[in-house]
Amino acid sequence: MSWLAPFYDWLLVLHILSFVSWMAGLFYLPRLFVYHAERATPGSELSETFKVMERRLLKAIMNPASIATWLFGLLMILANGWGWFAASPWLWAKLALVAGMTWFHHKCMRWRKDFEADANAMTGRQFRIANEAPTLLLIGIVVLVIVKPF
16 A cells, blocks of 8 residues: 555545646647637737737646646556556556647647747648547546546
């Protein structure tokens, strides 16, 4: 039994709160990219406003929330013990989806840097399509956690 076991419920609360905050950012940032790509010309006042909004969302909410989600999730695994982790294939699948979410997060960071440099090459439509990825990942993660199909 891990010394973390008595704190499992609190780790779970913090993990869920972090995850919800991270998802909010993953839903909103690509939507900002849609508006930025469609409505703002590079160098305009509107473009500069979008840059500030995107940077603050990423650095003040999304980055800390993603780190906290991973941290509290890994601490929950430690609280339950490695045997539980190894015997939970649904958790391995969940971690694969969270890794996909992390990859998407990093892709958003790259897109933000492109906007920052006035070098965006994507259309609003492409960002709309990309904006569906977090929804699909969220559905998969919630199903795996609640149903534990395997």
